[in-house]
Amino acid sequence: MRIPIHPVAPALVQTAPAAADTATRLLKIRILRFDPRQPETLPHWQTYELLDAAGMTLFIALSEIREKLDPSLQFDFVCRAGICGSCAMLINGRPGLACRTLTKNLDLEFTLAPLPVFELIGDLSVDTGKWMRGMSERLQTWVHQQEEAVDLRRLEARMEPELAEKIYELDRCIECGCCVAACGTARMREDFVGAVGLNKIARFRLDPRDTRDDDDFYELIGDDDGVFGCMSLLGCHDVCPKQLPLSTQIAFLRRKMVAMAFK
Numbered sequence: 001m002r003i004p005i006h007p008v009a010p011a012l013v014q015t016a017p018a019a020a021d022t023a024t025r026l027l028k029i030r031i032l033r034f035d036p037r038q039p040e041t042l043p044h045w046q047t048y049e050l051l052d053a054a055g056m057t058l059f060i061a062l063s064e065i066r067e068k069l070d071p072s073l074q075f076d077f078v079c080r081a082g083i084c085g086s087c088a089m090l091i092n093g094r095p096g097l098a099c100r101t102l103t104k105n106l107d108l109e110f111t112l113a114p115l116p117v118f119e120l121i122g123d124l125s126v127d128t129g130k131w132m133r134g135m136s137e138r139l140q141t142w143v144h145q146q147e148e149a150v151d152l153r154r155l156e157a158r159m160e161p162e163l164a165e166k167i168y169e170l171d172r173c174i175e176c177g178c179c180v181a182a183c184g185t186a187r188m189r190e191d192f193v194g195a196v197g198l199n200k201i202a203r204f205r206l207d208p209r210d211t212r213d214d215d216d217f218y219e220l221i222g223d224d225d226g227v228f229g230c231m232s233l234l235g236c237h238d239v240c241p242k243q244l245p246l247s248t249q250i251a252f253l254r255r256k257m258v259a260m261a262f263k
C-alpha cells in the first residue's frame with residue numbers, strides 16, 4: 001500500500017535520556033509514521049532526539065529509540081551487516097541501508113521514511129519480499145535446464161573461474177529494493193521489473209547451465225515493463241548499496257533485446 005499524502009500532523013518530539021558518554025551531538029530524527037492497520041490515524045512526522053555516539057549506525061539509533069522512547073516504532077533488520085537487505089529506507093529522501101549508514105555522516109537533523117513502491121507494513125517497514133517474489137516468478141529467475149531425469153551422481157559441469165566471477169558479481173544483489181525505490185519508471189509502472197529484475201536476467205543470461213536463449217529472454221523483458229521501460233535516469237545505479245553495475249547491464253541487455261526485435 002502506498003502512503004497517501006496528507007497534511008502533516010503536528011510534530012511529536014521525544015527525547016532520550018542523556019547517555020553517560022561524552023557524545024555532544026544531539027540528533028533530531030524525523031520519522032514518517034503511519035500504520036495502515038489504523039487508517040483513522042494520519043501519516044505524520046514524529047521527531048526523536050537522541051545523543052550521537054561513536055560508531056552509531058541508523059540501525060543502532062532506531063533500536064535505541066524503540067528501546068528507550070517508543071516501542072511502537074516499526075522498522076526491519078536481520079543481519080546488521082549489509083547482507084540481508086531488510087533495513088532499506090529513505091534517508092533524507094535517498095534510498096539506503098540503515099545498518100550501513102553512520103549517524104556521524106548525517107546532519108544533526110535528518111528524515112527517515114519508508115521505501116516507496118513497496119507495500120507498507122508500518123512506519124519504516126515495507127514488504128519487499130512480496131514484490132521480489134512477484135518479479136522473480138514473472139522473470140523465472142532460476143536456472144532452466146532441459147533434462148529428462150536428474151542424475152544425482154553426475155559431476156557438476158566445470159565452469160571457467162572468469163565466468164563464475166562474472167556471474168558472482170551480479171549475484172551479489174541483496175534485493176534490498178533501493179534500486180526500485182529510486183527508479184522513476186517503477187514509480188509510474190506498477191509491473192516494471194526494475195533494475196533488480198533486469199540484473200537477474202543478465203545473470204542467468206551469462207550462466208551456461210541455463211538453456212534459455214535471447215528469444216526466451218525477449219519474451220520476458222522485451223516490453224515497457226521490462227528493459228524498454230527504463231528511462232536511463234541512473235537512480236538505481238547511484239543508490240545500489242552493493243555498487244552493482246546496473247546501468248551497464250541494462251544498457252547491454254537493451255542492445256541485445258533491440259537486436260532480437262529486428263531479427
Ligand code: FES
Binds near residue numbers: 076079082084086088
Ligand atoms: S539489516 Fe541486513 S542489510 Fe541492514
